Amino acid sequence: MVEKIYTIIDDTGIHARPSTALVNAASPFKSEVTIEYNGRQVNLKSIMGVMSLGIPKGANVKVVAIGDDELEVISRIDDVMVNEGLAS
Template sequence: MLEKEVVIAVDPGLQARPAAQFVQKANSFSSEVFIEKGSKRINAKSIMGLMSLALSKGQRITLIVDGGDEEEALQELVGFVEGK
């Protein structure tokens, strides 16, 4: 299991279209993917879970990835969140 704290740089945050793109990217990996914000942890492969966090640009989140392709998944998802 890998985890990394990141600051959301994608504009306007992980809402609407960027959230859908993130979920699509997360679902392309076999690993489990979670996002933690404060005391909440959601399955990042669920658009409803992701939208429930209302993540805006500049907020800190922790990405948690666990599975066979966790390194590749974490690298790709961090890059997306950081707007790279």
């Protein structure tokens, strides 16, 4: 299991476009990947799940990956968080 905590810096939080980028990044991997915010945890491979969290600017979110390629998926999520301007 690999966990990473991010602080969201985008003014609009994690809205539709970055949610899609995160889901697209996580989906090809075999590992189970979840994102947690405000006590709720959803599958990071589900666009509706991610959007349902309503993650605003300044939020701390935790991404957890469990599986054979957990290190690779966390690395890919890191890339998306930085490239989309979600976290530094």
